Structure formats: C-alpha cells, structure tokens
Amino acid sequence: MIEIRQLSKWYGETRVLAECSTSVAKGEVVVVCGPSGSGKSTLIKCVNGLEAFQEGEVIVDGVSVGAPA
Numbered sequence: 001m002i003e004i005r006q007l008s009k010w011y012g013e014t015r016v017l018a019e020c021s022t023s024v025a026k027g028e029v030v031v032v033c034g035p036s037g038s039g040k041s042t043l044i045k046c047v048n049g050l051e052a053f054q055e056g057e058v059i060v061d062g063v064s065v066g067a068p069a
Contacts, residue, residue, distance in 0.1 A: 001026040002047060007056035009042055016042050017053070 002024040009017040016039045024030050032040045045051035047058055049065040058065045 001028075001061055003057075003059045004043075004047065005057040005059075007043070007046060007053055007058060009039070009046060009051070009053040017046070019056070021056075 004020055004022050007017055007020040008015065020039075020043060022030075032043060034040055042051060046053045046066065047060070049058075052066060053068060055068050057068075
C-alpha cells in the first residue's frame with residue numbers, strides 16, 4: 001500500500017532523512033517514533049506529498065506521490 005524507497009531530504013546542508021526505506025501493507029498499522037529532531041514529521045509530510053524530497057521514491061497504492069526536487 002505504501003512503499004518508501006531510499007528517501008532522502010535536506011534542509012540546506014542539513015540532511016534530515018538519509019536513504020529511508022520501508023513498506024506498509026494494506027491494513028497494517030505502524031508507528032513512527034524517535035527523538036525530537038530525528039525526521040519523523042518530515043517523513044510523514046513526504047509520504048503525504050506535503051514536503052518535497054531530494055532523492056528516492058514514495059509510492060502510495062501504486063501511485064507516486066512526489067518526484068525528487
């Protein structure tokens with residue numbers, strides 16, 4: 001249902017996501033957790049198409065939600 005492949009994101013020279021990859025099947029429930037500043041919100045925004053990313057691919061239900069900027 002959701003596939004994230006080698007997703008990377010920078011803000012200026014600060015890399016906030018480094019080659020993140022995972023997949024979530026339909027009906028599966030996952031939790032994104034980690035310390036403050038670890039990129040949780042940025043990852044979710046990239047999956048929702050609210051934030052551009054520089055490298056990688058996000059596919060939701062077979063449809064790409066964004067292309068690397």
